[in-house]
């Protein structure tokens with residue numbers, strides 16, 4: 277059974293491992309630690325049998341923009357609804373904090389993630405060229421709360 281709960285400082289090593297496996301340019305561990313202590317951030321992990329198998333980080337910007345900073349599920353647990361549970365939990369919390377809109381950047385070649393966000397109601401708003409260190413572009417996607 278998967279449990280979604282707030283991150284704890286002792287989870288950061290496992291979160292960093294998932295982040296490093298999922299992304300070409302992972303966030304440094306210190307940045308993950310920083311977000312885990314930030315008042316305007318939401319940071320949840322998915323736990324199965326006492327192991328962390330996924331996480332989501334969101335940030336409230338300018339009081340009304342909920343920014344999904346990062347989300348990943350470890351490979352062997354993908355496609356079981358865990359990413360969806362994490363995203364919904366972060367969205368609900370950001371909404372309660374005052375977010376009127378949700379925003380995120382996704383690599384324009386990351387088709388699985390784009391499909392995932394589309395399924396959750398996000399729409400591509402525009403492209404940011406050369407967004408990533410290797411020159412790849414990002415789609416900026418939005419979801420508006422009604």
Ligand SMILES: CC(C)(COP(=O)(O)OP(=O)(O)OC[C@H]1O[C@@H](n2cnc3c(N)ncnc32)[C@H](O)[C@@H]1OP(=O)(O)O)[C@@H](O)C(=O)NCCC(=O)NCCS
Pocket residue numbers: 298299347348349350353354355356357358359360361381382383386387388389391392393395
């Ligand atoms: C994106 C990610 C978090 C999704 O997590 P997940 O737990 O596998 O997602 P879910 O099982 O909740 O999937 C929900 C829906 O998203 C879509 N989706 C998810 N993975 C997909 C894939 N590989 N290909 C196509 N669609 C996909 C599907 O519509 C899926 O519904 P379905 O399984 O009923 O068809 C996960 O693939 C991941 O960690 N990717 C690597 C990190 C990453 O790219 N993060 C996003 C960066 S912006």
